[in-house]
Amino acid sequence: MRSTRCSLMMLAATGLMAALSTDALRAxxxxxxxxxxxxxxxxxxxxxxxxxxxxxxxxxxxxxxxxxxxxxxxxxxxxxxxxxLMDMHTHLTSESSPSRYADRFTDDAADVALQSVEYARETLAAGFTTVRDLGDSYNASIALRDAIERGVVPGPRIYTSGKSLATTGGHADPTNGWRADLMGAPTPRDGVLNGPAEAREAVRQRYKDGADLIKVTITGGVLSVARSGMNPQFRPDEIEAVIETAADYDMHVAAHAHGAEGMKRAIRAGIHSIEHGTYMDDEVIELMIENGTWFVPTISAGKFVAEKAEIDGYYPEVVRPKAATIGPLMQDTFGRAHAAGVRIAFGTDCGVCYHGDNALEFGFMVEAGMSPADALRSATLNAAELLGVEDRAGxxxxxxxxxxxxxxxxxxxxxxxxxxxxxxxxxxxxxxxxxxxx
The missing domain is CATH 2.30.40.10 (Urease, subunit C, domain 1)
Structure with a gap:
């Protein structure tokens, strides 16, 4: 009898808690x-x-x-x-500073993770409730995403690529510029690949790590310690292997790209979005329109690096001329792409520029000929469509x-x-x- 009464009391208590929980949810x-x-x-x-x-x-x-x-x-x-608002190109685990290149040798994974909490808070306070994070260290953005989802720390909803993918010596090879005994031979686990087989392995590693999407550095970049900021750095079969393998895991692929040839290879292979797009020519624009490829322009980053290139010592000397040359071109490229009808989603590359300054991009877009209404659509409706969440966001x-x-x-x-x-x-x-x- 006692056990029956206890069971009934437990059921009643459970029912009461469920009712209270339902009431709370319906508040x-x-x-x-x-x-x-x-x-x-x-x-x-x-x-x-x-x-x-x-x-x-x-x-x-x-x-x-x-x-x-x-x-x-x-x-x-x-x-x-x-x-x-939604920013489709951020780096929440880092931020520009004159010490950034040295920090890679002094900051541990815990340092990077803790710093990212503040960058996430600043981004959310600036009104950006959803972001794509396109390249991190130590998978810190994956841990940050999960901590935000659990309510441990405040921040935007994050869709992250984890570590960007590069070829040896490419823009996202983390050992560029290191001396030989430190450089070693990074592997697909480190985000460095050569050939289709390693491309597939690198994608599968990102899936295993918990990434939401894939980011490839299809061309050279501005801030990497390497000479060229625009040369193609993936062979067609390598980028095809990345995109095909990512599709197996329902992941889209974003391509960092400055040079036209790399963009063409990526678009023909079925890339989801082109990031930066500095040297986009008429053929690239036609291919993007034909294939429905998204363009994420990141004018803010171009403005920022061009400004900092004028400061002695802010960037390494091999980086400085790239920043001074490529940065000022990005706003004009955006204007031409928009006028031609390329699909555009809002992105800033904050991390390259300062977190919390994301909304400056709106002004740069309007300066280049986009209406305020279209600029706002790029950070709401368009960004939601790029992410595939247009039925619940934007x-x-x-x-x-x-x-x-x-x-x-x-x-x-x-x-x-x-x-x-x-x-x-x-x-x-x-x-x-x-x-x-x-």
């Missing part, structure tokens, strides 16, 4: 917005109330109706609400993630307002309310 948060941005139409609405339940927008009410019960009310009546709509940011004023008239985010909600949790200082 409503009402965001009373002065206006909302319809990114698809490129227009502001009048006052709206976003009703958030269990991390998603459940419904949107006109005006600011009275709340019938114990709903949590967030007063944003003086602000314009828009979808959480707009304020019922059923979508409750990723909401707010500014004072109309960003369709002045995109610089996006550099002063006043409110950040990610997945239904408020992370910032007030001016978000870096």
């Amino acid at each position: 409503e948060t009402w965001l009373r917005c002065g206006a909302t941005l319809d990114v698809e139409a490129g227009a502001l609405t009048d006052a709206r109330t976003l009703v958030v339940v269990d991390g998603r927008i459940e419904r949107i009410e006109r005006g600011h109706p009275d709340a019938p019960g114990d709903e949590e009310i967030v007063d944003l009546a003086r602000l314009t609400c828009l979808p959480g 707009r304020l709509a019922p059923g979508y993630w409750a990723d909401v940011v707010a500014v004072e004023g109309n960003p369709l008239e002045d995109v610089s307002l996006l550099t002063d985010i006043r409110f950040v909600m990610k997945g239904g949790t408020v992370f910032a309310h007030g001016s978000a200082a870096r």
Whole structure:
């Protein structure tokens, strides 16, 4: 009898806890917005109330109706609400500094991981609730992604490639510039490959590590300790092996690329996105349009490296002329690609430039001829489509993630307002309310 009573009490307690849990999950948060941005139409609405339940927008009410019960009310009546912004090219585990090249020899994995927590916080405070991270060290971005998902630290939702893939001596070969006894022979496990077999192994290692996607350095780069910033660095069969193997694991492939020949090889092989694209020519543009290839321009990085190249000692001497030459070209390339109709998703390369300054990219895009509405679409609708999450992110709509940011004023008239985010909600949790200082 006693055991029966205990069992009934346990069942009752379990039922009560389940009911309380359900009630908690159904608790409503009402965001009373002065206006909302319809990114698809490129227009502001009048006052709206976003009703958030269990991390998603459940419904949107006109005006600011009275709340019938114990709903949590967030007063944003003086602000314009828009979808959480999305940056498709970041490096959350590092940030530019004059000591960056020496830091690789002094920072342990724990140092990198702890630094990344602050960079993630700055990114979220700047209004970027989702990012792609395209190249890290020690798989720190994978650990950071998981810690954010568990609620251990604040930060954006991360889709990460883990370590970028390179060929020997290529842009993401971590031993470039080292003396011979330190250089060794990096392997696919280290992200360095040669030939189709090693290309497949490198992709499978990234899958084993827990990466969400693959990033390849199809051409030379600006900041690598190597002469060329634009030469092709993957043979066609190598990039084809990467893309085919990634597809087996439902992973898309992003290609760092400055030189035209490398871009052509990548696009013909079926690359998902071209990052930077500095020396994109008319043939590359035609191929991108024909294949529906995404372009992530990263004008911010170009501006930043060109500025820092003027400072003695900021970059190694082999890097400095590349930064001075390639950086200033990127905004013009973006303008030509946009005018031609290439699909564009927002990306900054923050890490190369400073974290938290992501929204400066909007101004650079508008300077190059893109409308503010299209610039905002690139960081919402387009970015969500690039990631394959357009059914749950990129707009304020019922059923979508409750990723909401707010500014004072109309960003369709002045995109610089996006550099002063006043409110950040990610997945239904408020992370910032007030001016978000870096």
